[in-house]
Amino acid sequence: MAVSESGSDSKLGSGADLRFLSRIFDFAVALIVLMLLMAAFHVHAMLTIGDWDFWVDWKDERFWVVITPVLLITFPAAFQYIFWENFRLPFAATLCLLALVLAEWITRVTAFNMWAYMPFSMVWPATLIPGAIVLDLVLMLTGNMLMTAIFGGMAFGLMFYPGNWPMLAAFMQPVDVHGSLMSVADQIGYTYTRTSTPEYLRIINRGTLRTFGGSAAPVSAFFSAFLCIIMYMIWWQIGKFFCKLITIPNVLRTHMGYGQEEKPNEGDLPLKA
Amino acid sequence: MKLERLVFALLALTLFVTAVPASVLAHGERNQEPFLRMRTVQWYDVKFPDKREYAVNDLIEISGKFRMHYDWPQVLEKPGEAATFLGIAVPGPTFTREALDINGKPVPTSTNDILIGHDYDFRVVMKARRPGDNHIHPMLSIEGSGPIIGPGIEVKVTGSQDDYVKSSQIMTGEKIENLETYNLTTVVTWHAFWIAVALSWALYWLARPLLIPRFIMVHNKEWDRLITPTDRKVGVVLLVSVISVVIGAYVYTDMKYPTTIPLQGGKTIVNNTPMIEPKITVSVDRGEYYVPGRTLTVVMNVTNNADAPVRLGEFMSANLRFIDSSVPAAVANVDSAYPTDYALVGSLKVSDNSPIQPGETRSIEAIASDTAWERERLVGMLRSPDNSFGGLMFFFDDAGNRYIANVGGPILPNFQKSTGE
Ligand SMILES: [Cu+2]
Numbered sequence: 001m002a003v004s005e006s007g008s009d010s011k012l013g014s015g016a017d018l019r020f021l022s023r024i025f026d027f028a029v030a031l032i033v034l035m036l037l038m039a040a041f042h043v044h045a046m047l048t049i050g051d052w053d054f055w056v057d058w059k060d061e062r063f064w065v066v067i068t069p070v071l072l073i074t075f076p077a078a079f080q081y082i083f084w085e086n087f088r089l090p091f092a093a094t095l096c097l098l099a100l101v102l103a104e105w106i107t108r109v110t111a112f113n114m115w116a117y118m119p120f121s122m123v124w125p126a127t128l129i130p131g132a133i134v135l136d137l138v139l140m141l142t143g144n145m146l147m148t149a150i151f152g153g154m155a156f157g158l159m160f161y162p163g164n165w166p167m168l169a170a171f172m173q174p175v176d177v178h179g180s181l182m183s184v185a186d187q188i189g190y191t192y193t194r195t196s197t198p199e200y201l202r203i204i205n206r207g208t209l210r211t212f213g214g215s216a217a218p219v220s221a222f223f224s225a226f227l228c229i230i231m232y233m234i235w236w237q238i239g240k241f242f243c244k245l246i247t248i249p250n251v252l253r254t255h256m257g258y259g260q261e262e263k264p265n266e267g268d269l270p271l272k273a
Numbered sequence: 274m275k276l277e278r279l280v281f282a283l284l285a286l287t288l289f290v291t292a293v294p295a296s297v298l299a300h301g302e303r304n305q306e307p308f309l310r311m312r313t314v315q316w317y318d319v320k321f322p323d324k325r326e327y328a329v330n331d332l333i334e335i336s337g338k339f340r341m342h343y344d345w346p347q348v349l350e351k352p353g354e355a356a357t358f359l360g361i362a363v364p365g366p367t368f369t370r371e372a373l374d375i376n377g378k379p380v381p382t383s384t385n386d387i388l389i390g391h392d393y394d395f396r397v398v399m400k401a402r403r404p405g406d407n408h409i410h411p412m413l414s415i416e417g418s419g420p421i422i423g424p425g426i427e428v429k430v431t432g433s434q435d436d437y438v439k440s441s442q443i444m445t446g447e448k449i450e451n452l453e454t455y456n457l458t459t460v461v462t463w464h465a466f467w468i469a470v471a472l473s474w475a476l477y478w479l480a481r482p483l484l485i486p487r488f489i490m491v492h493n494k495e496w497d498r499l500i501t502p503t504d505r506k507v508g509v510v511l512l513v514s515v516i517s518v519v520i521g522a523y524v525y526t527d528m529k530y531p532t533t534i535p536l537q538g539g540k541t542i543v544n545n546t547p548m549i550e551p552k553i554t555v556s557v558d559r560g561e562y563y564v565p566g567r568t569l570t571v572v573m574n575v576t577n578n579a580d581a582p583v584r585l586g587e588f589m590s591a592n593l594r595f596i597d598s599s600v601p602a603a604v605a606n607v608d609s610a611y612p613t614d615y616a617l618v619g620s621l622k623v624s625d626n627s628p629i630q631p632g633e634t635r636s637i638e639a640i641a642s643d644t645a646w647e648r649e650r651l652v653g654m655l656r657s658p659d660n661s662f663g664g665l666m667f668f669f670d671d672a673g674n675r676y677i678a679n680v681g682g683p684i685l686p687n688f689q690k691s692t693g694e
Contacts, residue, residue, distance in 0.1 A: 019482070026483040060536045087487040088499035090508075091475050098471040101464065117366050117403055117434070119453040124460045129467040130519050133474060137512040140500060159516075162523035167463050169526045170456040172533035174444045178372060178379035184441065186537050188452055190381050191439055192366040193399075198358035198414035200383035206538035216535070 037099035041075045042107075045100055051203075053104070054112070056122050056171050057189030059164075062205035064126075065220035069157040070227045072097070072128055073135075076156075077232045080139055080148070081239030090140035093156075097132040101125060121171075122188045130163045131156035145236055153232040157225030161217050300408060300425060300614075300649075307654035308346055309421065310591035312663035312681060314413050315340040316423035317589055321610040327401045329432035332371060335361075335411050336396040339423065341389045342663050344681045350417030356383040356540065361397050362410040362422045367430070369439060372398040375543050386543035387413075393543075401430040402437045424592040424615045445532050463522075474511065552579040553668050557682035558636070560662055562655065564688050568642040569662065571680065575635055581670035582628030588621055588641050588680070590664030591651055595621040595641035602669035617643045628671075639666070655686045 045053065048071040052064040076093035083092035104125035112123040138152035139145075171185040182190065189199075205216055253259075319337035327333060341352055359373045359380055373380050374396040375387075387393065397411050410425030441449040449455050490499050558572040577583055586603025588595045596603050598619040607616045624638035646652055654660060663681035670676075 022482060022485045025485060026479070029484055030479060057536060060538075086491060087484060088491055088496075089478055089483070089487065090500070091478050094471045094474050098468065098475065101468060105464070119366070120457055120460075121453060121455050124457075124464075127464060127467050129471045130515050133470065133515050134512060136474070137508045137515075140508050141505065141512070143500075155516075159519050163519050166522045166526045167456075167460045169530040169533055170459065172535070173447070173530060174532065174534045175441055176444055177381055180379055180381045180537075180541070181534070182381060182537050183534050184443065184449065184452070184455065186381075187441060188455075191369045191371075191452060193361060193363055193368060193370055195360070195362060195365060195412075196414075196420055198360060198383065198416075198420070199381075200356035200358055200414075200416050202536075202538065204536050204538045 034095065034099055037075070037079075037096055038103040038106075041096055041100050042103035044075065045072060045104070053125055054123060055189060055194075056124065056168075056185040057183075058202060058204060059126070059168055059171075059185065060204035061161075061216040062220050063203055065161050065217055066224045066227070068126060069128065069131065069160040069224050070231050072100070073153060073156050073228045073231050074235045074238075076132055076135060077235035078239030078242065080135070081145075081236050082243055084139060085240075085243065090136045093132040093135040093139075094129065097128045101127055101129065118192060119188070122192055124167070126160075126164045126167075128156070128160060128163070131159040134159065145233075149229050149232040149236070153228040154225040156232075157228035158221050160224065161221045300410070300422075304650075305419075305422070306657065307591065307651045308657055308659055308661065308663075309349075309419070311651070311654070312342050312344055312346050312661070313349070313415070313418065314421040314423070315342055315589065315663075315665050316411070316592060317665060317677075319411070319424050319611070320608060321426050321612070323610045324428075325426065326429045326431065329401050329404060329430060329434065329436050330438065331401050331430075332398055333368070333401065333409065333428065334396065334398045335409070335423075335425075336394070337411070337423075338392055338394055339413065340392045340665065340677075340679075341387060342681070343390050343679050344661075344663055345389050346659060348659070350415070351389065352415050352418075353385060353388045355416035355418065356385055357387040357416070358383045358414045359395060359397065360412045360414060360420070361399055362408070362412040362420065362425065363399065364407055367401075367403040367405065367407050368399040368409060369402050369437075370397070371400050372396065376546065378541075378543065380541045380543060382537070382539060382541050383416075384541045384543045386541075386545060387415075388545060390548050391545055392549070400437075400439070401428075401432075403434045404430045404432055406430075422592075424612065426610075426612050470515070477507070551676070551678050553577055553583060553666075553676045553678045555666055555678045555680045557680060560682050560684040562646075562652070562684055562686050564652070564655070564686060566642060567644055567646045567652075568640060569646065569684075571639045571641075571662075571682075573637060573639065573680065575629055575637055575668075575678075577629045577631055577633055577668075579668075579670065579676055580631055581672065581674070582630050583668040583670050583676060584626050584628050585621075585623050585637065585639060585666060586669045586675075587667035588639055588664055589667065590641075590662065591649065593617060593643075593645050593649060593651075595643065597621040597623055597626065599626065600669055602673045602675070603667065605673070606667070606669075606675065614645070617645055620645075629668075654684060660684050660686075 049068050052058045052067060058064060076096045079092035079096055083089040108123045108125060112118045113120060134155040135152040139148040142148060172183045175182050175184055175187050177187050177190065316337060316339045319335065321335060322333060345351060359375055361368065361370060376394050395411060399409065406427060406429050408425050408427050411423040412420045414420045439452045441452055443449065487499060554576045556574045558574065561570045584600050586597055586600035592615055594616045596607065596616065596618045598604055604618055607618060620641060620643040622640040629635050654662065661681065661683045666678040666680050668676040668678065
């Protein structure tokens with residue numbers, strides 16, 4: 001019988017009290033996990049995709065499209081394992097990307113705009129929430145890691161570019177700046193001075209032969225989707241690794257007057273109260 | 274290499290983000306190693322505006338010339354192979370870049386056409402965006418070497434940043450009122466929409482008893498109570514909706530903006546002018562820095578291949594101009610708007626500065642003495658593993674014509690007494 005339905009009194013108190021405590025515990029953990037993700041996942045994002053997400057004139061059709069989903073499917077995969085395996089909760093990926101985008105907006109407002117004076121048109125972040133929701137839903141509907149990796153991971157990679165295109169498209173319109181062709185994004189990057197960041201530091205698509213119909217984005221999106229599948233499986237295992245309870249036997253136990261340590265059987269966990 | 278650049282970019286970002294708020298009192302370039310300043314980009318004939326006070330949206334222009342030093346430090350990548358970018362050294366976007374020109378042509382992106390030994394005309398036009406007292410300098414960034422900062426001035430900007438406007442014109446006809454806020458409504462709306470969807474999905478689960486009951490249910494294998502048939506129905510509807518919104522919005526956006534281009538990352542072509550054969554050549558015998566007296570002494574053979582007798586009027590190195598006040602043409606060459614902390618009139622003495630006749634070769638001693646050596650932290654060259662100096666020597670004839678000679682060589686410190694032949 002689950003705690004939530006057990007009406008009988010126990011040592012801890014009445015069933016209503018237990019339900020209340022259990023909810024307090026839920027919200028405390030939810031808040032901690034959200035803060036943890038906002039910090040840890042955001043640091044991970046800044047250190048790996050960094051400039052591609054910071055600046056509008058780095059959001060290219062090749063590196064940004066490939067690198068962003070591949071490096072951001074990591075935490076969602078690991079947390080999906082933890083949430084699913086222990087609680088059958090299918091919103092880990094959504095929570096990860098929600099935490100990330102909230103943390104990103106906090107820094108874009110406070111650090112990039114208020115502290116370093118960058119305009120928002122230059123420093124808005126990308127979103128991966130649509131792909132994350134799909135990733136969660138595939139896991140919920142299939143209940144299978146491999147299916148989630150293949151279909152969810154692929155969707156996560158494929159949906160990144162079209163999911164952000166509604167925000168990005170206007171910045172990719174052509175302008176004539178002193179006789180040179182630029183996109184609006186290029187012009188923003190040219191105009192707003194990043195003092196020690198000369199233009200050659202941009203790692204963007206500077207011309208490639210590997211395109212279909214002139215655009216590199218579809219090729220990049222499919223390549224990214226493929227890598228996302230592999231990345232998902234690796235990080236699912238990392239989530240699994242962190243879920244293992246590792247205990248170290250007390251080797252001095254017998255010298256302290258105790259007997260040998262007994263290994264508890266799985267069925268003995270005191271869950272049925 | 275890629276990783277190196279990424280790391281550098283991150284470091285640069287950190288540096289400039291941390292460096293932004295302070296209104297600096299001194300010129301920032303003195304934080305760079307002396308050999309970087311003395312033997313790379315020689316900025317000269319730099320013209321500053323007379324005005325030192327501006328309102329937000331005012332334009333400020335700095336123009337002039339630079340020469341890429343012949344004795345480029347070995348540890349640095351060679352310009353030409355390495356990309357070069359002309360910019361401005363200002364605290365972030367307190368000033369925006371309106372125009373960056375080299376040899377009369379705009380250089381909006383990097384170029385590989387800046388070569389050792391050549392002279393270039395440059396022009397940077399910036400627009401005041403944020404009020405405050407700030408330094409503005411031209412700057413040439415060279416891949417693998419870093420930014421080489423030219424001479425600069427301190428200007429005061431008044432007004433309000435809210436009044437700053439930068440308009441633009443899309444080639445398909447639409448006018449952008451202000452780049453600062455362009456398309457922001459769309460961006461914020463989409464973010465708000467997806468955040469709302471994500472929050473709803475999370476709250477859908479947070480609304481019911483969560484961790485402990487579910488952990489027990491998982492343990493008891495009560496699968497149908499964990500994910501209910503309703504949950505599955507909601508899931509399918511949400512899945513179809515999210516995918517439809519993404520596809521629908523993508524198709525709609527493509528119709529709304531039919532003409533888009535990728536980011537433009539091509540290199541700009543700069544037209545090189547032929548190198549000028551110097552009329553005056555200088556070969557350095559000995560360079561010596563007398564530490565207590567803050568004096569650089571250069572013993573050198575000067576050969577005059579020009580048609581007129583010439584005198585040495587100025588020695589320029591690391592943006593410092595040591596000028597012999599007994600040469601009127603050299604003094605007249607200093608613009609009234611030129612900052613006095615760089616133009617050190619009277620700090621150059623020449624052992625025998627009678628005119629060097631055409632065809633004559635003479636050994637002379639140029640003595641550049643000023644506390645600026647210390648102030649600009651150029652004394653650090655003595656602690657450098659590559660102890661040498663570089664610069665330009667400006668000679669003048671009676672008609673006021675100027676002849677530029679390259680100079681450079683090893684340097685010896687003298688910690689004790691005054692030098693003298
Ligand atoms: Cu300065």
